Amino acid sequence: xxxxxxxxxxxxxxxxxxxxxxxxxxxxxxxxxxxxxxxxxxxxxxxxxxxxxxxxxxxxxxxxxxxxxxxxxxxxxxxxxxxxxxxxxxxxxxxxxxxxxxxxxxxxxxxxxxxxxxxxxxxxxxxxxxxxxxxxxxxxxxxxxxxxxxxxxxxxxxxxxxxxxxxxxxxxxxxxxxxxxxxxxxxxxxxxxxxxxxxxxxxxxxxxxxxxxxxxxxxxxxxxxxxxxxxxxxxxxxxxxxxxxxxxxxxxxxxxxxxxxxxxxxxxxxxxxxxxxxxxxxxxxxxxxxxxxxxxxxxxxxxxxxxxxxxxxxxxxxxxxxxxxxx
Ligand code: API
Numbered sequence: 001x002x003x004x005x006x007x008x009x010x011x012x013x014x015x016x017x018x019x020x021x022x023x024x025x026x027x028x029x030x031x032x033x034x035x036x037x038x039x040x041x042x043x044x045x046x047x048x049x050x051x052x053x054x055x056x057x058x059x060x061x062x063x064x065x066x067x068x069x070x071x072x073x074x075x076x077x078x079x080x081x082x083x084x085x086x087x088x089x090x091x092x093x094x095x096x097x098x099x100x101x102x103x104x105x106x107x108x109x110x111x112x113x114x115x116x117x118x119x120x121x122x123x124x125x126x127x128x129x130x131x132x133x134x135x136x137x138x139x140x141x142x143x144x145x146x147x148x149x150x151x152x153x154x155x156x157x158x159x160x161x162x163x164x165x166x167x168x169x170x171x172x173x174x175x176x177x178x179x180x181x182x183x184x185x186x187x188x189x190x191x192x193x194x195x196x197x198x199x200x201x202x203x204x205x206x207x208x209x210x211x212x213x214x215x216x217x218x219x220x221x222x223x224x225x226x227x228x229x230x231x232x233x234x235x236x237x238x239x240x241x242x243x244x245x246x247x248x249x250x251x252x253x254x255x256x257x258x259x260x261x262x263x264x265x266x267x268x269x270x271x272x273x274x275x276x277x278x279x280x281x282x283x284x285x286x287x288x289x290x291x292x293x294x295x296x297x298x299x300x301x302x303x304x305x306x307x308x309x310x311x312x313x314x315x316x317x318x319x320x321x322x323x324x325x326x327x
Contacts, residue, residue, distance in 0.1 A: 007088070170241075
């Protein structure tokens with residue numbers, strides 16, 4: 001059987017992680033990386049893979065089965081995914097939770113018309129955590145679901161602070177409350193909102209002469225990302241950022257604490273401990289690339305979320321092998 005031919009659009013941390021992840025998949029080959037930058041300035045891992053300007057992508061509709069879109073959620077993906085869904089099956093990790101319904105609708109409209117399949121918003125959250133929230137709530141209808149993130153570096157929030165005027169570089173750490181995690185694991189079902197379960201800390205390198213008070217204010221009041229959270233902003237030098245904040249760990253827990261029939265406590269927990277947030281998100285993207293390819297072959301077109309894709313579709317194993325080896 002021939003390999004799934006894959007393309008990558010956008011080559012930042014996530015694009016790079018995706019290149020590395022495709023190399024681990026026995027049934028996929030990376031055809032090309034597309035970037036808005038000058039292709040000569042893009043340093044990819046495997047020098048044998050072609051790097052092309054994003055405008056060239058339209059010439060690859062019969063050479064690429066699935067395009068993985070690795071741009072940021074703030075401005076790239078809402079524009080790029082509908083554009084590419086006209087020409088390719090796509091996979092993305094759009095992660096602005098509050099705007100997923102409108103994003104889904106805009107992609108679905110295009111993909112229904114083009115006959116392509118677009119798996120949207122797959123990473124670990126949204127993504128693996130979303131699946132675990134839904135599964136544990138279906139199993140334990142009476143109870144509470146708690147999502148904790150971190151401590152770790154959120155790519156989405158870091159991307160958001162870097163878009164603030166006067167910010168040269170920056171990162172954001174999400175820090176969960178250990179006390180609340182403890183209470184949840186003990187089955188106490190504390191009544192705390194997700195903004196009270198976490199604090200956010202930013203380390204910012206400001207542009208020369210920038211108004212740091214204004215930057216801080218703009219970050220702290222940013223809707224969806226920071227407005228509802230207790231946020232601290234530290235200004236540091238470029239050297240300090242490089243020295244202390246170059247790794248990108250993340251992770252967290254989805255915990256459902258419920259009661260069944262005769263009042264017995266049941267706690268379901270899914271946890272991730274990640275040395276590299278972008279490399280793991282990339283691994284989820286490539287697994288769902290397989291699903292996008294197979295769903296499209298079956299004629300299941302349009303936008304799909306992780307809830308629409310049965311687990312067997314993401315495995316390189318056949319349904320027969322899964323029944324025999326994993327059930
Ligand atoms: C946070 C999480 C991170 C989710 C993971 C991923 C990212 O507040 O740290 O942007 O890194 N929402 N969407």
